Amino acid sequence: MDSFNAIALAIFLPFIFAGLIPLANKVFKQYIGWFAVAGALTIFLLIAKVAPIIIHGDTVSGGVSWLPSVGLEFSIYADGLSMLIGFLASGIGVIIMSYSNGYMSQKEDLPRYYKWLLLFMGSMIGMVFSANTIQLFIFWELTSITSFMLIGYWRNKPESIYGATKSLVLTASGGLVMFAGFLLLSSITGTFDIPTILHSESLISAIHEHKFFLLTLTLIFIGAAAKSAQGPFYVWLPNAMEAPTPVSAFLHSATMVKAGIYLVARIHPIFSGTDAWFYLVAGTGMATMVVAGFLAFRQTDIKAILAYSTISQLGYLMTMYGYTTQHEPGIGVAAATFHLLNHATFKACLFLVAGIVAHEASTRDIRKLGGLRREMPITFIIASIGALSMAGIPPLNGFLSKEMFYESSIEMGAAIGSPYTILIPAIAVLGGVFTFAYSIKLIDGIFLGKRHDDELPNHIHDPGATMLIPAAFLAFLVILFGLVPSIPVHNIVEPTTAGILLEHVELHVKLWHGFTPSLFMTMFTFIIGLLVYSKYDAIATWQDRFNERHSAVSINYHYDAVVNNARSSAHKISAIIQPGTVKTYMSAVLALIVVLVFIPIVLLGANIIPHTLNFNFNIAPYEILLMLLMVIAAIAATILPGYLPAIIALSALGYMVSMLFIYLKAPDLALTQVLVETLSTIIFLLAIVKIPQKFKETISKTTFARDAIISVAIASTVFIMLINATQGIVSPFESLSHYFIENSLSLAGGHNIVNVIIVDFRGYDTLGEISVLCLAALGVYNLIHSRSEEK
Amino acid sequence: MIDISKHIPIILIAVPILMAAIMVFLKSSPKLQKSLNVFVTLCLLALSVVLLLRVWTDGIIVYEVGEWGKYGIVLVADLLSAGMVVLTLFVSFLSLVYSLDYIEERSLNSTYHSLFNLLMAGLTGSFLTGDIFNLFVFFEILLLSSCGLVIANEKGGVTKASDKMEATFKYLVLSMLGSIVMLIAISSLYATVGTVNMADIAVKVSAMSAAGTMPWHIYPIALLFIVVFGNKAAIFPLHYWLPDVHPTAPSPISAMLSGVLIKVGVYGMLRVFFLMFRDVLPMFQPIIILLALVTIIIGAISAIGQTDVKRMLAYSSVGQIGYVFLGVGMGSVYTITAALVYLVNHAFAKSMLFLTSGGIIHHAHTRNMQKMGGMIKSAPLMGAMFLIGAMSIAGFPPMGGFIAKFILFDAGIEEGFYIPIAIALIFAVLTLFYMFRAWMIMFWGEPRDFETYGEYSSHALSPLLTVPIIILAIGVIIFGVYAEPLIALAQATAVQIVDPQPYIDAVMTRVVR
Numbered sequence A: 001m002d003s004f005n006a007i008a009l010a011i012f013l014p015f016i017f018a019g020l021i022p023l024a025n026k027v028f029k030q031y032i033g034w035f036a037v038a039g040a041l042t043i044f045l046l047i048a049k050v051a052p053i054i055i056h057g058d059t060v061s062g063g064v065s066w067l068p069s070v071g072l073e074f075s076i077y078a079d080g081l082s083m084l085i086g087f088l089a090s091g092i093g094v095i096i097m098s099y100s101n102g103y104m105s106q107k108e109d110l111p112r113y114y115k116w117l118l119l120f121m122g123s124m125i126g127m128v129f130s131a132n133t134i135q136l137f138i139f140w141e142l143t144s145i146t147s148f149m150l151i152g153y154w155r156n157k158p159e160s161i162y163g164a165t166k167s168l169v170l171t172a173s174g175g176l177v178m179f180a181g182f183l184l185l186s187s188i189t190g191t192f193d194i195p196t197i198l199h200s201e202s203l204i205s206a207i208h209e210h211k212f213f214l215l216t217l218t219l220i221f222i223g224a225a226a227k228s229a230q231g232p233f234y235v236w237l238p239n240a241m242e243a244p245t246p247v248s249a250f251l252h253s254a255t256m257v258k259a260g261i262y263l264v265a266r267i268h269p270i271f272s273g274t275d276a277w278f279y280l281v282a283g284t285g286m287a288t289m290v291v292a293g294f295l296a297f298r299q300t301d302i303k304a305i306l307a308y309s310t311i312s313q314l315g316y317l318m319t320m321y322g323y324t325t326q327h328e329p330g331i332g333v334a335a336a337t338f339h340l341l342n343h344a345t346f347k348a349c350l351f352l353v354a355g356i357v358a359h360e361a362s363t364r365d366i367r368k369l370g371g372l373r374r375e376m377p378i379t380f381i382i383a384s385i386g387a388l389s390m391a392g393i394p395p396l397n398g399f400l401s402k403e404m405f406y407e408s409s410i411e412m413g414a415a416i417g418s419p420y421t422i423l424i425p426a427i428a429v430l431g432g433v434f435t436f437a438y439s440i441k442l443i444d445g446i447f448l449g450k451r452h453d454d455e456l457p458n459h460i461h462d463p464g465a466t467m468l469i470p471a472a473f474l475a476f477l478v479i480l481f482g483l484v485p486s487i488p489v490h491n492i493v494e495p496t497t498a499g500i501l502l503e504h505v506e507l508h509v510k511l512w513h514g515f516t517p518s519l520f521m522t523m524f525t526f527i528i529g530l531l532v533y534s535k536y537d538a539i540a541t542w543q544d545r546f547n548e549r550h551s552a553v554s555i556n557y558h559y560d561a562v563v564n565n566a567r568s569s570a571h572k573i574s575a576i577i578q579p580g581t582v583k584t585y586m587s588a589v590l591a592l593i594v595v596l597v598f599i600p601i602v603l604l605g606a607n608i609i610p611h612t613l614n615f616n617f618n619i620a621p622y623e624i625l626l627m628l629l630m631v632i633a634a635i636a637a638t639i640l641p642g643y644l645p646a647i648i649a650l651s652a653l654g655y656m657v658s659m660l661f662i663y664l665k666a667p668d669l670a671l672t673q674v675l676v677e678t679l680s681t682i683i684f685l686l687a688i689v690k691i692p693q694k695f696k697e698t699i700s701k702t703t704f705a706r707d708a709i710i711s712v713a714i715a716s717t718v719f720i721m722l723i724n725a726t727q728g729i730v731s732p733f734e735s736l737s738h739y740f741i742e743n744s745l746s747l748a749g750g751h752n753i754v755n756v757i758i759v760d761f762r763g764y765d766t767l768g769e770i771s772v773l774c775l776a777a778l779g780v781y782n783l784i785h786s787r788s789e790e791k
Numbered sequence B: 001m002i003d004i005s006k007h008i009p010i011i012l013i014a015v016p017i018l019m020a021a022i023m024v025f026l027k028s029s030p031k032l033q034k035s036l037n038v039f040v041t042l043c044l045l046a047l048s049v050v051l052l053l054r055v056w057t058d059g060i061i062v063y064e065v066g067e068w069g070k071y072g073i074v075l076v077a078d079l080l081s082a083g084m085v086v087l088t089l090f091v092s093f094l095s096l097v098y099s100l101d102y103i104e105e106r107s108l109n110s111t112y113h114s115l116f117n118l119l120m121a122g123l124t125g126s127f128l129t130g131d132i133f134n135l136f137v138f139f140e141i142l143l144l145s146s147c148g149l150v151i152a153n154e155k156g157g158v159t160k161a162s163d164k165m166e167a168t169f170k171y172l173v174l175s176m177l178g179s180i181v182m183l184i185a186i187s188s189l190y191a192t193v194g195t196v197n198m199a200d201i202a203v204k205v206s207a208m209s210a211a212g213t214m215p216w217h218i219y220p221i222a223l224l225f226i227v228v229f230g231n232k233a234a235i236f237p238l239h240y241w242l243p244d245v246h247p248t249a250p251s252p253i254s255a256m257l258s259g260v261l262i263k264v265g266v267y268g269m270l271r272v273f274f275l276m277f278r279d280v281l282p283m284f285q286p287i288i289i290l291l292a293l294v295t296i297i298i299g300a301i302s303a304i305g306q307t308d309v310k311r312m313l314a315y316s317s318v319g320q321i322g323y324v325f326l327g328v329g330m331g332s333v334y335t336i337t338a339a340l341v342y343l344v345n346h347a348f349a350k351s352m353l354f355l356t357s358g359g360i361i362h363h364a365h366t367r368n369m370q371k372m373g374g375m376i377k378s379a380p381l382m383g384a385m386f387l388i389g390a391m392s393i394a395g396f397p398p399m400g401g402f403i404a405k406f407i408l409f410d411a412g413i414e415e416g417f418y419i420p421i422a423i424a425l426i427f428a429v430l431t432l433f434y435m436f437r438a439w440m441i442m443f444w445g446e447p448r449d450f451e452t453y454g455e456y457s458s459h460a461l462s463p464l465l466t467v468p469i470i471i472l473a474i475g476v477i478i479f480g481v482y483a484e485p486l487i488a489l490a491q492a493t494a495v496q497i498v499d500p501q502p503y504i505d506a507v508m509t510r511v512v513r
Helices: A003-055 A080-103 A110-128 A133-151 A158-189 A194-198 A201-209 A213-227 A231-242 A245-254 A258-266 A275-297 A302-322 A333-361 A377-391 A397-416 A420-446 A465-483 A486-501 A517-534 A536-549 A555-577 A582-604 A621-639 A643-663 A667-688 A701-725 A736-748 A753-761 A763-790 B004-025 B030-058 B079-102 B105-128 B132-150 B161-193 B198-211 B218-233 B242-248 B251-261 B263-276 B278-304 B309-330 B333-364 B380-393 B400-414 B418-443 B463-481 B484-498 B501-508
Strands: A060-067 A072-078 B061-065 B073-077
Touching: A003 A060, A003 A072, A003 A080, A003 A110, A003 A486, A060 B484, A072 A080, A072 A133, A080 A110, A080 A245, A080 A258, A080 A333, A080 A465, A080 A486, A110 A133, A110 A245, A110 A258, A133 A158, A133 A213, A133 A231, A133 A245, A133 A258, A133 B400, A158 A194, A158 A201, A158 A213, A158 A231, A158 A555, A158 B400, A158 B418, A194 A201, A201 A213, A213 A231, A213 A258, A213 A275, A231 A245, A231 A275, A231 A302, A231 A555, A245 A302, A245 A333, A258 A302, A258 A333, A275 A302, A275 A420, A302 A333, A302 A397, A302 A420, A333 A377, A333 A397, A333 A465, A333 A486, A377 A397, A377 A420, A377 A465, A397 A420, A397 A465, A397 A517, A420 A517, A465 A486, A517 A536, A555 B278, A582 A701, A582 B161, A582 B218, A582 B278, A621 A643, A643 A667, A701 B161, A701 B218, A736 A753, A753 A763, A763 B004, A763 B105, A763 B132, B004 B030, B004 B061, B004 B073, B004 B105, B030 B061, B030 B079, B030 B105, B061 B501, B073 B079, B073 B105, B073 B501, B079 B105, B079 B251, B079 B263, B079 B333, B079 B463, B079 B484, B105 B132, B105 B251, B105 B263, B132 B161, B132 B242, B132 B251, B132 B263, B161 B198, B161 B218, B161 B242, B198 B263, B198 B278, B198 B501, B218 B263, B218 B278, B242 B251, B242 B309, B251 B263, B251 B309, B251 B333, B263 B278, B263 B309, B263 B333, B263 B484, B278 B309, B278 B418, B309 B333, B309 B400, B309 B418, B333 B380, B333 B400, B333 B463, B333 B484, B380 B400, B380 B418, B380 B463, B400 B418, B400 B463
Parallel strands: none
Antiparallel strands: A060 A072, B061 B073
């Protein structure tokens, strides 16, 4: 099996496994989770099989024909970056699914749970290995919908529904915005293929010089920010914590939220090296990092702390990927990549611990927890490793990547110059301070201090191996990566960085690297962090007061206002547009007719309107009289009060039309008209017997004026049309009737041309009209039939 | 022995008309009625596929009704009309099968089959005719047959007869207005160029344009057809009848109306403007783009405000047809390809959703979504099907609706219509919102208060109801995962639309006696 097939298999196998779940459920029953684990492991191994090639510095790419009509292939591109996320998605997947076997109760709907987990994994892997933007978008939206399903796993709970809706609305619509960016990108470059753009300097410079450069970048970045909960879009992630904890660990900290980071890294070579990139990506990242870090510090639910912490940490990554100058486009790329990996390990570990704690202590409220170190010693150790790594304490992996973060911040600040030389490192430290503070709070709040006996169950103990081993394994990785950084750096970070920067990369990461400025920054962070933690109560009171006074600052407030009022305000609007009376609707249609006729008059101007309209119709005096009578009858029909006089006026009008036909030498037409008129008058008269004889509607003057204006406008419009149309057939064309006159006898054997037209030349029309009549009869029958049924 | 394959166009129209008559006489034997109607419709579907394949391989087929050439009436099957006929008969067949168990017995046996056949005849006739006056005749058939079907009763009906009457009344009045406008336009046209054959009109209009003798009133005549077809397609401000009619109709008829009938309007615009009035196109395009955008906006906003599931779907149809017209209005081969792909996908997804709504009504005995909830446990199949349809309408991959939106937006951006595409995109987000919200209100959450609203029905849905929905769902997914055949067909069709010369040649080279 070659590498292309291995990757293609890795993309599709999760979907196949998910499809097999109902079947497998019959075999495995409560052990269905291990079936899913086997699936995830297979995929991990498939990616591992390709890994040596990528670590060696090559890429895997290829494609098969998919939609040639729009120039789209199903294509795969695997480099270090996609390999890293691919490993995370499958590797953490294995860990999470194993853990779920202990976490999820047997009473739960396990097949559904594992089905969506596998579907998510497949979407994630499909996304990172996609070589073109459209395919990437497809898998991107699939991760949104699978995440939606998993957040709403407990689908009867209002909180789950709220969280699921929010995540879908924000991430999927962010995705659509990103999609627009992709389409703009392809309209600039003429291709959907990402590697083609990455490896073509001429295309990249064309993008940089294009008038839509900033727009394209912004649109794509909005999608990435929405997915990775950056900037104002962060609000969905805390509510996504309604999902089962393993799902939160998997999707909403380790993998799916990294999709936005992945995308930023993926388009890094295309857009970086510009001011726009720095301000947009690093700016959003820094703001998110600090604000979310502060908010995390203030949460009471341990999952909420972790959620805000994730947002803040993703802000770190954005910031680092955003560090760029024209000469050195990728200042923070290596640091960001390493931190991405490290964050996935320690944060997933902490989420699993949170799950364990909630599982055993039946609460996630940090105010109720405390003093669990004796009862859950192993959990305590694992949690401490994770939290200390997050806080950046040596010798854990979080320390290393945070050092690199500080280094790159100093470098970036120096590259731009004053005042950024100080400002950027200062912001970085501020982010670090909050991280340190909430990491300590997590450990202190759960495991240290006094036990709240009244709030907690009597017996709390470490969970079984199914739940402990996955968490312990992640903690082991945290230590391993910290002590021997060369393993992840050589095998993962270097190829990934090379994939992003498109050049060969060699990194030297050591635990001890001398008294560098970044080390001093780290020490400074610890001191301030401890200080902030000790002032927790003061900060808390201040923030509560602030929230009370300025509720409109909250983004959630605005989201809720829009979404909750969507239905009622939309209903108000639609009630205005669609008031329900036929008369309004008719007015709209008539107005459109008038407008459509007048558009050409205005646009084409008077020059094309013939000046020589022929008004010489040779009208006889009695014809004038007849027409006057018709006008009077028509007006009478509209204004007479009461049905009976109106109907009489209307039929008078009809009979006069048939008289007109007689004068125009069309006796058969006149005869038909008389018949129709007689019949409809009789039907009308029969009908009005059943209904009240007076118009109940009183018409106000304004309505009358409006109706009169519309009527006059439409009448004059039709008049203008017809007076022009009846100027005769444009030469050299001639009417069909010549053919009919010549041929009706010779070809159709009839003297009466009208009859021949009806039954022969256009007999098919007649068939249709007969059908219409029968239809009317059937419809009326149906009506009477169904009415009699109701009684 | 007559060679049937030569007469397919007329068979597709005449046989349903004949069947309508036969069905009246078979009133007393409902079983025979059902099986005969299903069988014949299936045969017609097969024949229409044969027709499409023949047009695909041999080019445009012209069929003269009575060998009078352009002086009589011709039927023309090009890729557009043959494709629309296949789509029509496919949706018709599934709706018919669905009706057998959905429509109340007495309604079904007495007139339903006849009316349904005439609706099919009206549709195939409208698509296949090459004569503008004949199109008028078939529009009348469409109008009256759909009115008759809207008032048919469904089992355990949740729609009051008075609502149906009100809706039908509005539909009739507004459609008659459209008919009058159509008559004015056709007669003015005939008085100017002396023919009602579409190809002949095309030749004469371009000849006048070339000779500089084109009278100005050709422009308003052409633009009046926007009213005619816009009324059928329910674009703003001609859409007012739709949100009343589509929800009150029985679900299989809603599926026909929203799935196929409103597409007649799209078809008509393509025919009239791209074949007959090519000179008016520069004036037509901005108008239709503007109307399409307003339609999209009004459809999406109004859909958000609904609590009635079918009314929401109806407003969604208004919005979605706006997207199709956006593609039509932009007017290049690629955008028209996109419009056609969009049209087909909407036909599948929306008829599927309406059929599913029938199943939901069957289950919950109400159309009000707020009186539902938690149905994913009691009606999982309907939940899955509604989700598939909703995803497709919202343009979510891997459903067909995504491919449609992708091509439409890509085509629009390629043509430089940035602002219209931006608006369309924003309202696509709203579409996503109302579709998923509706799904969640109905299927997630706690089940409704059974004491106030009654228990959910415990009847399992019969296969006659579920199989058509599942077939459409499979179609929706296939168009999302592998849309190449559809896109290729749409592209070839769009080429024929943008360059109508082969159509004109095929009709005009007929030898007349």
